[in-house]
Amino acid sequence: MDYLEFKIKCLEQFREILIAELSMIGFNSFLETEEGIDAYTLESDFDRTAFDEVMDQYKVDAEITLEEGIMPKVNWNEEWEKNYDPIAVDDLVYVRASFHPSKPEFKHEIVINPKMSFxxxxxxxxxxxxxxxxxxxxxxxxxxxxxSGTGILAVMAHLLGASEVEAFDIDDWCVDNGNENFDLNGLTTRMELGTIREVNPKGEFDIVLANINKNVLLDEMNIYGDLLKNDGFLLLSGFYTQDIEDLNECATPLGLELIAQQSKDNWAALILQKKA
Ligand SMILES: C[S@@+](CC[C@H](N)C(=O)[O-])C[C@H]1O[C@@H](n2cnc3c(N)ncnc32)[C@H](O)[C@@H]1O
Structure with missing residues (x-):
């Protein structure tokens, strides 16, 4: 898959609207730069007419100048080999890429080829x-x-014996990558695209995993609570240690009781349990 790259110089106050407009015509990644934005789209998703229309609409007001190119083909395996060492989480699980040798001494092993996903x-x-x-x-x-990002937590759930795992992410690069990782780890479930409101999971769950960010977690906490069975567990991360109180204040009135908390590098992680 090739990605097209557009280096768009523009006035600062037009960045946000240009990102919104380009998202609507299929661009899926943006980098804010000193001079404007770098915007990326899959070559197969690119709609030249729609793109030219957006550029024409804002060209004068936003003082746009444009440089267009194809993102150099990346040898992902080489990139990963340079940047991605295997990692062990205690003696629980060994996470590696497909080009790393396996380590049978670990109880569980997850193979993740992360590409651009978290x-x-x-x-x-x-x-x-x-x-x-x-x-x-x-x-x-x-x-x-x-x-779900790369799908790593969904894979862990599967390895720990979950009978059913549902996963989704708002980023379609993650969904593609996540499904590749599910294939690598023997999961038949498919990662879906969207927010929790869009995907609208059905039925009740024993465990909900959400490593996202403080704002999304606060906004969606009541949905997680509603989806949990009584005594079910909600595992959260993606926020700083100093935000634990805010998360807990939001969770407690929903019947979600904090049963464990930890921090690493000032990032927090909580285990909450739904009480009847
Ligand atoms: C911090 S990463 C976590 C990825 C993975 N679950 C993990 O633990 O490593 C957060 C992921 O949530 C996705 N995301 C952000 N906002 C979201 C939302 N409202 N609904 C679903 N996914 C979202 C991002 O695209 C990203 O892949």
Missing amino acids: GTGHHATTFQMLRNQGQIDHQGKRVLDVG
Whole structure:
């Protein structure tokens, strides 16, 4: 898959609207730069007419100048080999890429080819989510993974014996990558695209996993609570240690009781349990 790259110089106050307009015509990644934005789209998704229309509309007011190119083909395996070492979470699980040798001495092993998605176990949030999953009985349980990224937590749930795992993410690059990782780890479930409101998961879950960010978690906490069975577990991360209180204040009135908390590199992770 080739990605097209557009380096768009523009006035600062037009960045946001240009990102919104380009998102609507299929661009899926943006980098804000000193001079404007770099925008990326899959070559196969690119609609030249729609793009030219957006540029024409804002060209004068936003003082746009444009440079267009194809993102150099990346040899992902080489990139990963340079940047991605395997990682062990305690003695629970060994996370590696497909080009790393296996380590049979670990109880569980996850193979993640992360491409551009978040979730290799190196970040303190993912690491602690995996560790907390290891504390919870997943055997025969129904698990929901919100903001699944590479799919690493969904894979962990599967390895820990979950009978059903549902996963979704708002980023379609993650969905493609997540499904590749599900294939690599023997999960037949498919990652879906969207927010929890759009995906609208059905039925109740024993475990809900959500490593996203403070604002999304606060906004969606009542939905997680509604989706949980009584005594079910909600595992959260993606926020700083100083935000634990805010998260807990939002969770408590929903009947979600904080039963464990930890921090690593100032990133927090919580285990909450739904009480009847
Ligand atoms: C911090 S990463 C976590 C990825 C993985 N679950 C892990 O633990 O490593 C957060 C993920 O949530 C996704 N995301 C952000 N907002 C979201 C939302 N409202 N609903 C679903 N996914 C969201 C992002 O695209 C990203 O892949």
